[in-house]
Amino acid sequence: ETGVTQTPRHLVMGMTNKKSLKCEQHLGHNAMYWYKQSAKKPLELMFVYSLEERVENNSVPSRFSPECPNSSHLFLHLHTLQPEDSALYLCASSQGTSRPWGEQYFGPGTRLTVT
Amino acid sequence: QKEVEQNSGPLSVPEGAIASLNCTYSDRGSQSFFWYRQYSGKSPELIMSIYSNGDKEDGRFTAQLNKASQYVSLLIRDSQPSDSATYLCAPKVIYNQGGKLIFGQGTELSVKP
Numbered sequence A: 001e002t003g004v005t006q007t008p009r010h011l012v013m014g015m016t017n018k019k020s021l022k023c024e025q026h027l028g029h030n031a032m033y034w035y036k037q038s039a040k041k042p043l044e045l046m047f048v049y050s051l052e053e054r055v056e057n058n059s060v061p062s063r064f065s066p067e068c069p070n071s072s073h074l075f076l077h078l079h080t081l082q083p084e085d086s087a088l089y090l091c092a093s094s095q096g097t098s099r100p101w102g103e104q105y106f107g108p109g110t111r112l113t114v115t
Numbered sequence B: 001q002k003e004v005e006q007n008s009g010p011l012s013v014p015e016g017a018i019a020s021l022n023c024t025y026s027d028r029g030s031q032s033f034f035w036y037r038q039y040s041g042k043s044p045e046l047i048m049s050i051y052s053n054g055d056k057e058d059g060r061f062t063a064q065l066n067k068a069s070q071y072v073s074l075l076i077r078d079s080q081p082s083d084s085a086t087y088l089c090a091p092k093v094i095y096n097q098g099g100k101l102i103f104g105q106g107t108e109l110s111v112k113p
Helices: none
Strands: A004-007 A010-013 A018-025 A031-037 A044-050 A053-057 A064-070 A073-079 A087-094 A110-114 B004-006 B011-014 B019-025 B032-038 B045-050 B054-058 B061-066 B071-076 B085-095 B098-101 B107-112
Touching (some): A004 A087, A044 A064, A053 A064, B011 B019, B032 B061, B045 B061
Parallel strands (some): A010 A110
Antiparallel strands (some): A087 A110, B032 B045
């Protein structure tokens, strides 16, 4: 769990708020991911960054905006969210260059509640 | 057809028994397969990876892969109450310049003392 950290661990926000989720990996990996996990649903891939370049945007609404300033840090900026966006947001990282999709290691997640 | 299907469970086994978790996948091009364990309220933890047909053993865990049947399984020997968790199967599918993991919905395992 200490290899990938996420803050905050819990977040309650109103539909008009703007907030950001932060992820940091200490594993020397060069690919980072955002996933959404809703109750009773499989993990949903949202975004992927490889060498700080976004290589995947899985039809995610524009109210979610990712940012990857370097290979160790990943942000998810949130604005005008909907109650159905309430979920566990997980960050993961892995090693790889041309194939950045190997074994992924997850952070502890941010439990988001939109009121 | 779902891309990845797992027994929905819950699967209940007595302590010391063998727990068998099954997974089928639809993408014949998948070459890498991963099993994650997720305790309630926690994030997924990688426990096994398998890339070739056959068995791969790691301690009490054995992963089995049959690409022709598009089937991967995880056996847990000498099950312990601490193994009680949801187990996620995740094949890697080829996509764009690399691939991505597709997660199943998970199988909840309960090991009774």
